[in-house]
Amino acid sequence: MDSYQEHYLIEATELISNLENALLVLEKTPDDKSQVEEVFRIMHTLKGGAGMFGFQKIEELTHYLENIYDLIRDNKLATTAQILDVTLSTVDHLTALLYDAECKEEINKENHARIKNEIDIIVKAIGITEATAERTHSQKEVVSNASALYHIVFKPNKEIFANGTNPLFIVEDLLALGDGRAFARTTRIPPFDKINPEKCFVYWDLLIFTGTPVEEIKDVFIFIEDQCEIAVNKVCAFNIFENNQIDLKLFENPKTFNSYLVEIASRAPKKKTEDHINKKSELSGNTGVVASTDDDLDMGNPKERIKNISSIRVASDKLDDLMNLVSELVTTQAGLSLYSEQNPDRRLEVFSENIEKLTRQLRDTAFSMTLIPINHLFQRFKRLVRDVSLQLNKEIDLVIKGGETELDKTIIEALADPLMHILRNSLDHGLEHEDERISAGKNKTGTVTISAYYSGANVHIQIKDDGKGIDQEKIRAKAIEKGLIGKHDKLNKAEILDLIFAPGLSTAAQITDVSGRGVGMDVVRKNVTNLRGEILVDSEVGKGSVVEIILPLTLSIIDGLLVQLEHTKYVIPLEVVEKCHELNAGELQENINQLVTLDGKQVPFLDLREAFDADKNTAPELTQIIVVHKNHKRVGICVDTIIGEYQAVLKPVGKYYRNQEFISGATILGDGTIALVLDTNKIIEQSIGQKIVAL
Amino acid sequence: MNKTILIADDSESIRQLVSATLESSGYSVLVSVDGEDALTYLDGSIIDLVITDLNMPKLDGIGVVKGIREKEQYKFIPVLMLTTESQASKKEAAKKAGATGWIVKPFVEDKLLAVVKKVLR
Numbered sequence A: 001m002d003s004y005q006e007h008y009l010i011e012a013t014e015l016i017s018n019l020e021n022a023l024l025v026l027e028k029t030p031d032d033k034s035q036v037e038e039v040f041r042i043m044h045t046l047k048g049g050a051g052m053f054g055f056q057k058i059e060e061l062t063h064y065l066e067n068i069y070d071l072i073r074d075n076k077l078a079t080t081a082q083i084l085d086v087t088l089s090t091v092d093h094l095t096a097l098l099y100d101a102e103c104k105e106e107i108n109k110e111n112h113a114r115i116k117n118e119i120d121i122i123v124k125a126i127g128i129t130e131a132t133a134e135r136t137h138s139q140k141e142v143v144s145n146a147s148a149l150y151h152i153v154f155k156p157n158k159e160i161f162a163n164g165t166n167p168l169f170i171v172e173d174l175l176a177l178g179d180g181r182a183f184a185r186t187t188r189i190p191p192f193d194k195i196n197p198e199k200c201f202v203y204w205d206l207l208i209f210t211g212t213p214v215e216e217i218k219d220v221f222i223f224i225e226d227q228c229e230i231a232v233n234k235v236c237a238f239n240i241f242e243n244n245q246i247d248l249k250l251f252e253n254p255k256t257f258n259s260y261l262v263e264i265a266s267r268a269p270k271k272k273t274e275d276h277i278n279k280k281s282e283l284s285g286n287t288g289v290v291a292s293t294d295d296d297l298d299m300g301n302p303k304e305r306i307k308n309i310s311s312i313r314v315a316s317d318k319l320d321d322l323m324n325l326v327s328e329l330v331t332t333q334a335g336l337s338l339y340s341e342q343n344p345d346r347r348l349e350v351f352s353e354n355i356e357k358l359t360r361q362l363r364d365t366a367f368s369m370t371l372i373p374i375n376h377l378f379q380r381f382k383r384l385v386r387d388v389s390l391q392l393n394k395e396i397d398l399v400i401k402g403g404e405t406e407l408d409k410t411i412i413e414a415l416a417d418p419l420m421h422i423l424r425n426s427l428d429h430g431l432e433h434e435d436e437r438i439s440a441g442k443n444k445t446g447t448v449t450i451s452a453y454y455s456g457a458n459v460h461i462q463i464k465d466d467g468k469g470i471d472q473e474k475i476r477a478k479a480i481e482k483g484l485i486g487k488h489d490k491l492n493k494a495e496i497l498d499l500i501f502a503p504g505l506s507t508a509a510q511i512t513d514v515s516g517r518g519v520g521m522d523v524v525r526k527n528v529t530n531l532r533g534e535i536l537v538d539s540e541v542g543k544g545s546v547v548e549i550i551l552p553l554t555l556s557i558i559d560g561l562l563v564q565l566e567h568t569k570y571v572i573p574l575e576v577v578e579k580c581h582e583l584n585a586g587e588l589q590e591n592i593n594q595l596v597t598l599d600g601k602q603v604p605f606l607d608l609r610e611a612f613d614a615d616k617n618t619a620p621e622l623t624q625i626i627v628v629h630k631n632h633k634r635v636g637i638c639v640d641t642i643i644g645e646y647q648a649v650l651k652p653v654g655k656y657y658r659n660q661e662f663i664s665g666a667t668i669l670g671d672g673t674i675a676l677v678l679d680t681n682k683i684i685e686q687s688i689g690q691k692i693v694a695l
Numbered sequence B: 001m002n003k004t005i006l007i008a009d010d011s012e013s014i015r016q017l018v019s020a021t022l023e024s025s026g027y028s029v030l031v032s033v034d035g036e037d038a039l040t041y042l043d044g045s046i047i048d049l050v051i052t053d054l055n056m057p058k059l060d061g062i063g064v065v066k067g068i069r070e071k072e073q074y075k076f077i078p079v080l081m082l083t084t085e086s087q088a089s090k091k092e093a094a095k096k097a098g099a100t101g102w103i104v105k106p107f108v109e110d111k112l113l114a115v116v117k118k119v120l121r
Helices: A002-028 A033-052 A056-073 A081-099 A106-126 A167-175 A214-219 A248-252 A254-266 A274-291 A316-342 A346-370 A375-392 A409-430 A434-439 A472-481 A493-501 A521-530 A585-589 A680-694 B012-024 B035-039 B061-070 B085-097 B109-120
Strands: A148-156 A179-185 A203-210 A228-236 A371-373 A396-401 A406-408 A446-455 A458-465 A534-540 A544-552 A557-565 A568-573 A577-584 A595-598 A601-607 A622-630 A633-639 A641-649 A663-668 A674-678 B004-008 B028-032 B049-053 B079-084 B101-105
Touching: A002 A033, A002 A081, A002 A375, A002 B012, A033 A056, A033 B012, A033 B079, A033 B101, A056 A081, A056 A106, A081 A106, A148 A167, A148 A214, A167 A179, A167 A203, A167 B109, A179 A248, A179 A254, A203 A254, A214 A228, A228 A254, A248 A254, A316 A346, A316 A557, A316 A641, A316 A663, A346 A371, A346 A406, A371 A375, A371 A409, A375 A396, A375 A409, A375 A446, A406 A409, A409 A446, A409 A458, A409 A521, A409 A544, A472 A493, A493 A521, A493 A534, A521 A534, A557 A622, A557 A633, A557 A674, A568 A641, A577 A585, A577 A595, A585 A622, A595 A622, A601 A622, A601 A680, A622 A641, A622 A680, A633 A680, A641 A663, A641 A674, B004 B012, B004 B035, B012 B028, B012 B109, B035 B049, B035 B061, B049 B061, B049 B109, B061 B079, B061 B085, B079 B085, B079 B109, B101 B109
Parallel strands: A396 A446, A568 A674, A601 A633, B004 B028, B004 B049, B049 B079, B079 B101
Antiparallel strands: A148 A203, A148 A228, A179 A203, A371 A406, A446 A458, A458 A544, A534 A544, A557 A568, A557 A641, A577 A622, A595 A601, A622 A633, A663 A674
């Protein structure tokens, strides 16, 4: 059962989030019956599983809710804000109960009691008494019953086949209850030319000696009670079949059946011990059903009919394993390619090329499997926006676009916090209050749009609001005050706006619950940078702001540019490379303020030779300068030689190297040596940072 | 020849539980995720029993029963409904549509097998 329970956990988490979304939609369209139906349906599925897999508390709560929504569905109750609020807080609590099924933790206990109480209030107001009353699982008490002979008339409707019922099975079930005989009655069968083979004309008289009480005998008919005539009458207290002197022929004839039965019943029974009789009836009761089902258990060839289900669920561990194996394969394949290059052999070359092609395809396929739609994340924001808009008393519309855009699941998980933060900022600081909006001539409802789309090997995520925008002057003043920039620094708009990501800068006049103290945009940038992504902001006063996050599709394998410095090889992520230039080494050395003019523009540069303390005597005459860009900024990185493109499997560097400035990881090359992956983001930040201070 | 049972349920965990239980007793199981999906299986292949959830998206259990009864080949096959206690009224509707019987959720695996055996002997 445990593995099912696990599955239920995953499923229930999904159901709960679906339920939450359905409720939010319902809140907007409270009269939409199909939405009520949807809410009800999800609750119901949740409840069904909860009961099956041992989540009694969830079953209990969803049961109460279901009752309420059942009334709404039947138009006996309107969807009120109160009901929705209680439902939503119940939904939150359900998530907690998934991990604390018994409701043992103090906080959950409190919540449970509170929610039950809230539901109670609603229920009392609408006057259903049944809703929160403790449900008792009806369990019929088995009353021990003295054995008796019963006469059962079982007359199925002629249409009974249409329900998939085989009346013979019922007869069999009845006979299995004890010692008995069945007599088929054929009087209803019409002449042959009138027979309809799809109708049932036969009925039965049965005589059964059993210890089963009448109620349980009737249970046999439970599925078909309204599709047949049934009569169960007690005849006498002894087993007539024990007496060999009965004439079955007289029972077989419907005309003599009744009179003969009366006659037999009036005979005194021979003395027999009750025990013996009971034992016998029990025995036949147990074996009656099983005997005829042997062929069901016959393990023949499993029937070959597998229908493709559009998706399957795979444990994320397995996907991670797969990705690791693919990474290993990519590395090994690089080794093979290198070997084949060094040892010219026609056939080896063909193999090597094919394997390279297959590896690439396998890599892409495996990647696509780890991608999940970003909607998983976006849907959560709906709830956030609802709660925040209530809290701030602002009317807010959340528009979601491109939710189907797929990203690596680890990236999506890591994005939750930063996006949440940006969103809160937009809601709190970006969007104005209603009166402010109206006087500015705007729609009184503020709109926040979250959109995602692909661009090359990147995914762009935008959070856009139509609020008051970011006041550049305010930021500038603040930054000067905090000493982030000098008084006379000339910054363009993008640079000023970019300062909101600087540590310790907050422009909010008021600190609120919703978006906190304004610390955090720097943390947001850090989180995004850790994902090898970049974050940009643009804003126009009075019109609104947009924050854009640009992320790589995946984290584990990148296309890189392999370069060399002395004897060490480095990888620069290809996506940040703008252009490569070749310069005389002398030109750089004479340069004092670390700026080089390329294509008519001044670009700050970093000489890796200098940074890594390389031996000056080994410097080549020509130096390669690779221009990389990030966040509107460009920096040149100087190396000795450019080797070429390389598919790099990223491996983290050991913990002793975590705090250094330039390296974000390592990769194994085809010949088994190691190349370090340059962290261009940090390099850019550093060089530019120094520039600003230097100015 | 082991019997083939088509199950329809939108809850994955229930689907798995039911199919694993049935398979462990030697039945062949076909799985569908909602009512519409279930009806796509009625394409001429042999199905001995259908077990369907009542509450499903797209097409509910009652719709499934109706769909089955409309087809000449499947007119008389047994259809069991998986219901919860709270849906007594729907039970009637399902029966009217032609359901053979029902299994009440939550159910024990043995009970399920007993009922299945009963209708399939």
